[in-house]
Amino acid sequence: MSLSEQVLEGNIRAAARLMRDIDDGRASAIDELKKLYPHTGNAYIIGITGPPGAGKSTLVDQLTASFRSHGKKVGVVAIDPTSPFTGGAILGDRIRMNRHSCDEGVFIRSLATRGALGGLSRSTSDVALVMDALGMDFVIIETVGVGQDEVDIVKEAHTTCVVMVPGLGDDIQAIKAGILEIGDIFVVNKSDRDGADRTARELSTMLEMRTAAAGDWNPQVIQTEAQRGTGISELTEEILKHRDYLLSSGTIGEFLRERSQRHFMDVLRDTLFKKALSYMERDNILDKFLTEMSDHRIDPYSAVEEIISKIMPDSV
Amino acid sequence: MSLSEQVLEGNIRAAARLMRDIDDGRASAIDELKKLYPHTGNAYIIGITGPPGAGKSTLVDQLTASFRSHGKKVGVVAIDPTSPFTGGAILGDRIRMNRHSCDEGVFIRSLATRGALGGLSRSTSDVALVMDALGMDFVIIETVGVGQDEVDIVKEAHTTCVVMVPGLGDDIQAIKAGILEIGDIFVVNKSDRDGADRTARELSTMLEMRTAAAGDWNPQVIQTEAQRGTGISELTEEILKHRDYLLSSGTIGEFLRERSQRHFMDVLRDTLFKKALSYMERDNILDKFLTEMSDHRIDPYSAVEEIISKIMPDSV
Numbered sequence: 001m002s003l004s005e006q007v008l009e010g011n012i013r014a015a016a017r018l019m020r021d022i023d024d025g026r027a028s029a030i031d032e033l034k035k036l037y038p039h040t041g042n043a044y045i046i047g048i049t050g051p052p053g054a055g056k057s058t059l060v061d062q063l064t065a066s067f068r069s070h071g072k073k074v075g076v077v078a079i080d081p082t083s084p085f086t087g088g089a090i091l092g093d094r095i096r097m098n099r100h101s102c103d104e105g106v107f108i109r110s111l112a113t114r115g116a117l118g119g120l121s122r123s124t125s126d127v128a129l130v131m132d133a134l135g136m137d138f139v140i141i142e143t144v145g146v147g148q149d150e151v152d153i154v155k156e157a158h159t160t161c162v163v164m165v166p167g168l169g170d171d172i173q174a175i176k177a178g179i180l181e182i183g184d185i186f187v188v189n190k191s192d193r194d195g196a197d198r199t200a201r202e203l204s205t206m207l208e209m210r211t212a213a214a215g216d217w218n219p220q221v222i223q224t225e226a227q228r229g230t231g232i233s234e235l236t237e238e239i240l241k242h243r244d245y246l247l248s249s250g251t252i253g254e255f256l257r258e259r260s261q262r263h264f265m266d267v268l269r270d271t272l273f274k275k276a277l278s279y280m281e282r283d284n285i286l287d288k289f290l291t292e293m294s295d296h297r298i299d300p301y302s303a304v305e306e307i308i309s310k311i312m313p314d315s316v
Numbered sequence: 317m318s319l320s321e322q323v324l325e326g327n328i329r330a331a332a333r334l335m336r337d338i339d340d341g342r343a344s345a346i347d348e349l350k351k352l353y354p355h356t357g358n359a360y361i362i363g364i365t366g367p368p369g370a371g372k373s374t375l376v377d378q379l380t381a382s383f384r385s386h387g388k389k390v391g392v393v394a395i396d397p398t399s400p401f402t403g404g405a406i407l408g409d410r411i412r413m414n415r416h417s418c419d420e421g422v423f424i425r426s427l428a429t430r431g432a433l434g435g436l437s438r439s440t441s442d443v444a445l446v447m448d449a450l451g452m453d454f455v456i457i458e459t460v461g462v463g464q465d466e467v468d469i470v471k472e473a474h475t476t477c478v479v480m481v482p483g484l485g486d487d488i489q490a491i492k493a494g495i496l497e498i499g500d501i502f503v504v505n506k507s508d509r510d511g512a513d514r515t516a517r518e519l520s521t522m523l524e525m526r527t528a529a530a531g532d533w534n535p536q537v538i539q540t541e542a543q544r545g546t547g548i549s550e551l552t553e554e555i556l557k558h559r560d561y562l563l564s565s566g567t568i569g570e571f572l573r574e575r576s577q578r579h580f581m582d583v584l585r586d587t588l589f590k591k592a593l594s595y596m597e598r599d600n601i602l603d604k605f606l607t608e609m610s611d612h613r614i615d616p617y618s619a620v621e622e623i624i625s626k627i628m629p630d631s632v
Binding site: 030033034037038041051052253256257260261263264265267268269271272273275276289290293294296299300301302303304305307308311312314 | 346349350353354357367368569572573576577579580581583584585587588589591592605606609610612615616617618619620621623624627628630
């Protein structure tokens with residue numbers, strides 16, 4: 001039985017193996033993804049983003065427990081903020097969500113950003129696709145909301161929750177002005193801290209000032225204290241409310257079209273680059289150019305033109 | 317006179333115009349960059365990275381003043397952390413470094429991460445190249461050190477300074493374990509705060525534990541209070557010391573080779589993608605695929621293969 005067939009039967013080990021194959025860039029993985037694709041589109045994807053220290057992992061842990069208590073299967077894709085530096089998502093898997101580690105209805109995968117090949121948003125899409133095919137009802141994507149990569153990742157989600165905490169300082173306040181655009185729900189976590197009410201009030205005021213058309217979704221601010229589980233059921237309800245909105249308003253169609261466009265573009269960019277690399281390696285062209293560039297005998301722009309004229313002869 | 321000729325004569329307006337052309341993706345900009353390339357390689361590039369709230373902008377402002385007082389010209393490329401959300405580097409240019417705004421020896425440019433086309437590290441390379449050609453002695457790249465994008469940007473710099481502050485919480489501590497690898501110099505800013513000595517000591521201890529070969533660069537920890545200018549001359553000296561090390565140890569050769577490889581790869585990835593996009597637009601292929609994908613009639617992987625088989629016929 002092929003990996004994809006095993007995944008579709010709910011085999012967690014097969015899913016993990018396929019994700020490893022995707023990571024390793026194996027050609028066979030693409031074939032399996034192709035076979036999975038027609039069976040996907042059932043999982044509801046939730047994005048959790050916010051600055052470091054906002055308590056996102058704890059919140060994800062609590063949301064997972066909440067969905068599990070309703071009998072739903074939950075996949076978690078955690079983008080590890082330490083990973084860009086260490087090169088691997090080591091810390092994440094070890095410390096997070098110990099209590100769900102024996103639960104067959106929970107599948108957790110940490111993703112690290114990795115060198116030049118393959119963007120993070122592409123990896124996230126692919127992993128979410130496998131979780132979807134595996135039969136997960138909800139897939140939660142957790143990411144630190146700072147760079148463009150992370151914002152792209154959040155676009156994968158049907159519902160995006162932006163997590164803030166009281167008193168993280170001025171820089172966060174400055175960022176706040178922009179994140180209004182990406183959040184469907186705003187969470188003020190660690191709401192036992194001083195200033196939580198004020199942060200929530202400020203956020204609400206800023207949200208109200210945005211001119212929303214009648215019938216548009218109105219993002220709410222939910223206060224939580226994830227450590228104790230306070231506010232989690234309200235947050236879960238609000239997520240389901242946003243899902244209802246997407247479906248009943250028809251907004252979901254536009255969302256899906258945009259998402260498949262992005263996925264397609266990611267795969268295209270990746271594949272083009274890999275093809276070009278293997279062409280250059282085959283003919284030892286890369287090394288020649290690198291030496292010439294180091295010596296300033298050729299500029300990178302001219303070198304690229306020369307290569308493209310060879311591999312895309314009709315492109316101009 | 318062409319834009320590149322004007323830039324080489326030190327014309328700041330021409331440099332600004334060329335950077336705009338680069339942003340807009342004009343083909344003419346590539347021609348100008350090609351002409352500039354042989355005249356570059358003189359600027360020394362310094363990367364400043366660290367978490368939000370570490371006081372990086374103030375530090376950059378002080379470093380700029382320090383280099384200016386030695387008669388050096390300074391370019392600043394600020395990667396605006398608010399920009400991924402707002403879509404433009406608006407805030408940055410307005411609030412930063414007012415005191416240098418009338419100084420012809422200082423050129424400041426804020427960069428925002430922008431949609432799908434062209435990565436941030438590519439834009440940073442190109443802008444740094446123009447500043448180099450313009451005759452800037454030092455180019456400072458300031459970025460929030462969280463995502464892979466930001467780490468890639470820092471690799472552009474000859475000397476990377478990682479800025480920390482006392483007491484930013486546990487997440488930062490976790491990140492700390494990884495950033496040891498990317499910093500040539502470590503700065504504990506806001507050193508008037510409680511715990512500054514401890515943070516500096518902890519960093520030093522962690523740095524000492526790394527097994528460095530004899531003759532390797534040993535990163536130091538510098539305490540600063542950028543608001544008051546404390547520690548800035550020590551930091552400047554340490555940067556120059558690291559420059560001396562790069563040159564005298566011959567490490568610079570390897571660095572330059574790696575950097576031109578990265579620049580080349582960035583340009584290659586970009587150009588391939590743009591060519592493919594314009595091919596798809598010409599023949600209305602994109603729209604057809606998007607509709608089919610939305611309806612789940614084709615998967616993105618097969619769609620990409622179909623396109624590549626057309627534009628790179630000999631690639632398999």
